Amino acid sequence: MAQAPIPVLVNGAAGKMGREVVKAVAQAEDMTLLGAIDKSPEHMDKDAGELAGIEALEVPITDQFEPMLALASQERQQAVMVDFTHPSSIYNNIRSAIAYGVRPVVGTTGLSPEQIQDLAEFADKASTGCLIIPNFSIGMVLLQQAAIAASQHFDHVEIIELHHNQKADAPSGTAIQTAEMLAEMGKAFNPALVEETEKLPGARGGLAQEGIRIHSIRLPGLIAHQEVIFGAAGQVYTLRHDTSDRACYMPGVLLAIRKVLQLKSLVYGLEKIM
Numbered sequence: 666m667a668q669a670p671i672p673v674l675v676n677g678a679a680g681k682m683g684r685e686v687v688k689a690v691a692q693a694e695d696m697t698l699l700g701a702i703d704k705s706p707e708h709m710d711k712d713a714g715e716l717a718g719i720e721a722l723e724v725p726i727t728d729q730f731e732p733m734l735a736l737a738s739q740e741r742q743q744a745v746m747v748d749f750t751h752p753s754s755i756y757n758n759i760r761s762a763i764a765y766g767v768r769p770v771v772g773t774t775g776l777s778p779e780q781i782q783d784l785a786e787f788a789d790k791a792s793t794g795c796l797i798i799p800n801f802s803i804g805m806v807l808l809q810q811a812a813i814a815a816s817q818h819f820d821h822v823e824i825i826e827l828h829h830n831q832k833a834d835a836p837s838g839t840a841i842q843t844a845e846m847l848a849e850m851g852k853a854f855n856p857a858l859v860e861e862t863e864k865l866p867g868a869r870g871g872l873a874q875e876g877i878r879i880h881s882i883r884l885p886g887l888i889a890h891q892e893v894i895f896g897a898a899g900q901v902y903t904l905r906h907d908t909s910d911r912a913c914y915m916p917g918v919l920l921a922i923r924k925v926l927q928l929k930s931l932v933y934g935l936e937k938i939m
């Protein structure tokens with residue numbers, strides 16, 4: 666029997682990322698858009714395809730999250746929920762999806778390490794695959810790999826992340842993940858040479874693990890950008906990634922939808938499924 670297409674729910678379907686995901690799923694031959702959920706009253710009942718700038722898909726935007734999960738749980742082929750909503754709702758969204766046996770692919774940032782640990786235990790107990798991916802772009806995975814390599818040779822590093830000014834959380838999930846990866850190298854960075862005084866609180870950025878500082882910039886005109894800057898005597902090594910279109914995340918999102926069906930636990934980071 667031919668493999669049935671993967672039924673996909675998109676949560677946050679009226680948002681900037683959600684619209685891209687609707688388009689990508691509609692155009693993927695092995696997937697079908699089962700539902701498009703969003704809480705924005707402005708877009709309620711609109712056709713998700715038309716809102717995404719493609720043909721009508723006969724899938725209206727709805728705010729009925731749990732009924733959609735219930736519907737998805739009835740599907741012959743296991744269903745996936747892609748979530749690009751808001752930091753305030755993501756923890757509960759993931760728990761609800763897992764409770765219904767629907768596999769979450771999560772791009773929404775802002776979960777704490779404790780929440781991720783708790784969700785990992787919940788997914789384990791339910792033997793349900795779940796992917797939490799702070800950044801779906803291949804370019805960022807490559808930047809992070811280059812940063813890990815550079816960290817073996819440099820003891821000083823700072824991260825700057827720059828985003829559009831509609832972003833709710835700071836620092837970005839990607840910057841937090843990048844700092845975590847560098848911290849896992851097992852050494853402390855940025856040994857202090859002088860006693861520093863911050864004349865303006867926050868001037869030196871947020872302090873992540875192992876002395877790594879993260880600086881967040883929010884401006885209209887930006888999409889998503891990150892620099893990891895290494896310094897040593899007489900040299901500076903800068904790694905930079907720039908996005909110019911949210912389409913850059915879609916190959917990673919489609920890969921994650923396919924891969925989450927093979928998992929029985931929570932996996933954090935695109936690099937783990939590539």
Ligand SMILES: NC(=O)C1=CN([C@@H]2O[C@H](COP(=O)(O)OP(=O)(O)OC[C@H]3O[C@@H](n4cnc5c(N)ncnc54)[C@H](OP(=O)(O)O)[C@@H]3O)[C@@H](O)[C@H]2O)C=CC1
Nearest residue numbers: 677680681682703704705750751754772773774799800801
């Ligand atoms: N992992 C990755 O590669 C990427 C991750 N992101 C992350 O994805 C998230 C979304 O980003 P973006 O698309 O730019 O944001 P948007 O604000 O453009 O879109 C979010 C959409 O979700 C809706 N929404 C908010 N809360 C809920 C809820 N509880 N249930 C259903 N719908 C909800 C919003 O409605 P309303 O407008 O009414 O609030 C809005 O329509 C952010 O956390 C961002 O950091 C973004 C880009 C890439």
Ligand SMILES: O=C(O)C1=N[C@H](C(=O)O)C[C@H](O)C1
Nearest residue numbers: 774799800832837838839889
């Ligand atoms: O809000 C965004 O836009 C983005 N959010 C993610 C993050 O917080 O890292 C990924 C990317 O930077 C775009």
